[in-house]
Amino acid sequence: MKPTTKVVKTGIATCLLTALTMAGAPQSVAYGQNLEKLTVRFTWKLKGEYAPLYVALDKGYYEAEGLDVQLSEGNGAQNVLKALAAGTESFGYGPAVAAAQAVSQGLPVKVVALYQTSAPMGVIAFPDTPLKNPKDLEGKRLAISVGETFGDMIRPFARINNVDLDKVQLIQMDASARTMQFLTRKIDVMSVYLSNELPQVEKRAGVKFNVLNVTDFGISVLGSSMYVSSAFAEQNPETVRKLLRATAKGYRDAMADPKEAAKIMMKHMLVPEQPDVLDQQVEATVVSTNAPTGKPIGWQTDAGWQTNLNLLKETGAITDIKPLNAYFTNEYLQ
Amino acid sequence: MVAAESGVQIGLRSVSKRYMTASGDAVDALADIDLDIMAGEFVAIVGPSGCGKSTLMMLVSGLIPVTTGAITVGDAPVKGAVSKAGIVFQRDVLLDWRTVLGNVMLPVEIKKLDRETHLKKARDLLRSVGLAEFEEKYPAELSGGMRQRVAICRALVQDPGLLLMDEPFGALDALTREQMNLDLQRIWLRDRNTVMFITHSIEEAVLLADRVVVMTSRPGRIADILTVDLPRPRGAQTRSEKSFVDCVERIRRHFMALGILSET
């Protein structure tokens, strides 16, 4: 009798402790009344690229449209897109390339705004390694990882620029290992997003790297975008419009004052980035924003998509190309 | 509840027990057992391994059913566990998580007997076996002999009419065993329960019992029943008395005649 009672008492104590820890854990802050609640799921962890949305959040643009928006980190584009398709998330923000692949695989998702017509991809090397044009890749060790965009594009890149791939040492490794390997000089060149990793890595290494801008050399992939589950969009067209309108305002403000945007973003970061790195990231982001004159921010073109899809088909990233309206729509931007 | 002074009588008529092994063979553990034990009698059962003495005890306890025949305990036929029986196994089987007193009180709790009176009885029993200071200790802190004494107290606390003991002192060293024999006799003389005591040791049987049942094995049968006429109380010196030695010799010769013991 006694031991069992003691166990029960201990069990109750544990439950109380659990309740206490639950009370202590961070909860989401915004509890708007009568606001429509939704989440925008980024495909990755917080970086300067996401600043414009934080500007929109901080300045109350979402709230003004009657939306209670939560901006949250995700765990990779594929998983976010799957969550959209499964209906557990409503909006995703990330590389349009991933969405193109998802749509080709039959996932019911759509890109409703394109914030970078061209993903700012580049290849970097330490100052002592010459990197002025693609041919300089020959004889170097290049890291490629699964799902990494440049690695997927390496063949067309080589073809367009007459690079002999046999002379380039391609080393396969996990995405998170690349930076370390590069910094310890185990690999010579590495692809980065110029708006994100470059400032970080440069700060860490304390040097200015040689940069080869991939877009200058014929490879242009669609960059960051807003995706939505097709079903959600059909059922809630006004919500999508409101979200995109408010987001566009955030972009305009960020483009006008990137430093302020960086400050705003810093406030919302649980684990802060170094301020100067964040500044550089935001700068690089706003400079590459898709804001065509006379059109809303994020406006997509048939031509842009077609080129991109052709490229993806060539590399084997997708097997067939569906009608363009399966991939994107501008209707919520109007 | 049956008064402790008068034990219950036991009757076995043409009792047999057959087991089916896993491979499908039949094993006759006991065959044709006829036995009458009187109220308050101390009967020892001696026999070689595998002669079914433990099975016999389990049948009397009602924990396993007979294959043929009938058993009565205190005039009532045995159908299921006999609640009047207090059992002591060779392993003391005390509950590690209960104190000594808690262990002794276990039957009281399970049978939902009156707690006050039986608590007093439990304490008395423990005192009578010299374990009064150990009431609040845990079994892990006691020696083998002490634990077995607790087991005996546990069997006795419920005022059983019948005490069934299956080689209770078999796991103890020789000196402790001798002491326990005397302790058991002292307790039994006070309460006069009916006792069915299984043992390998002829000396132990003769020292303790009124009658000794000699069994043979395969299948287990009663070969003979011998009366022990020695006066009580039997003490430490009894073992050297001529009458004791003669009795033991008689039984030993019996086993030799049965082929269970041999000189060669």
Next chain:
Amino acid sequence: MAMAAAPAKVGRFRTWLVNSGPVLGIFIVIFLLWELCCRLFDVPDFILPSPLEIIDKMTTSWWLLLVNGLVTAQEIVLGFGMSVAIGIPLAVLVVYSRTFERVAFPFMVSLQTIPKVALAPILVMWLGYGILPKVMVAFLISFFPIVIAAVVGMRSAEKEMIYLVQSMGASELTTFLKIRLPRALPSIFGGLKIGMGQAVVGATVGEFIAAEHGLGYLQLISQVRLDTALLFAAVVVLSLLGVLLFNMVAWAERLALPWNRLRTEMIE
């Protein structure tokens, strides 16, 4: 046992010192060697931070580590709690029903062999990005050892014990409550200790796959930020958390099983 209070306290401290001294000593030696190597070879801090840098990071980011530590702790405790709440009754069913055992065991075993790292992304897809998938992973990874330990424990009652209570007229329920369950407790606690360790792993794996808070998340983001000192700091806090939770189970065991005192292990 008339002893003045002061000498008794000194005696206990001395005993603690003697017991824990060697372990502490080893830690200090490793600490010093590590610090030395970092300085001598001028190791960049994003590859291997020195112990002092890690400690510095821990003190400056203590709030961050604490808050995220609580989040992970919550996931672990909930997942572990689920394992106990579901595992023990399941074990009872296995012990008392042959049919159930035959049906349920293959399922449990195959569930156990699926690497949770593979299962986690699927759980995230179904359960969303909240706390639930992490709790589920912690649950799935910790429940099997608990079930097994409970089954083994409950089956370990010697047959004489069962005979004894049966002869006293105990019902099946009484036999279970008074004999099988208490008898099973030492084994169950063994399973709980293992399960707790597993739950820690499970929650962390869950966080690696998808999280916005927690020590596993901190480990991920510190890699993204190339803040290796934070990575190490998070690992240190995680292991301290694991030790703390393990000790809580051991302490609960001491409470529940006072008679088993000599045999319970605790990490001091």
